[in-house]
Amino acid sequence: MTIQRICKKDDVPVGSMKQFDLKESEFLVVNTGERFYCLEARCTHAGAPLAEGDLDGDILTCPWHYSQFRVSDGSVVRGPANNPLNVYDITVRDGQLFIELNETRPELLID
Numbered sequence: 001m002t003i004q005r006i007c008k009k010d011d012v013p014v015g016s017m018k019q020f021d022l023k024e025s026e027f028l029v030v031n032t033g034e035r036f037y038c039l040e041a042r043c044t045h046a047g048a049p050l051a052e053g054d055l056d057g058d059i060l061t062c063p064w065h066y067s068q069f070r071v072s073d074g075s076v077v078r079g080p081a082n083n084p085l086n087v088y089d090i091t092v093r094d095g096q097l098f099i100e101l102n103e104t105r106p107e108l109l110i111d
């Protein structure tokens with residue numbers, strides 16, 4: 001397991017999501033207002049950049065063909081995507097966000 005700093009907490013305001021590139025991979029950080037989440041940044045259907053999609057609560061809608069994913073666990077809520085998004089553990093420490101690069105479940109309360 002590797003823990004990497006990905007951004008400052010303030011880089012991702014409440015109700016928004018933003019893509020970050022780290023170690024030649026793309027990650028999507030989401031701030032629902034209750035928690036931060038980190039998921040893979042490309043749609044599992046055809047690779048759309050999910051940061052350009054819409055966020056409504058904990059539901060993320062892909063900008064290309066409108067698949068929907070639940071940001072808490074990456075699950076598919078509506079197709080055409082069939083496969084869930086990878087999710088990564090994310091923690092908040094001293095105003096910074098850190099992710100674990102093993103694929104696991106996310107979640108840590110905002111401090």
Ligand code: FES
Nearest residue numbers: 043045046062065
């Ligand atoms: S690329 Fe996301 S639904 Fe097609």
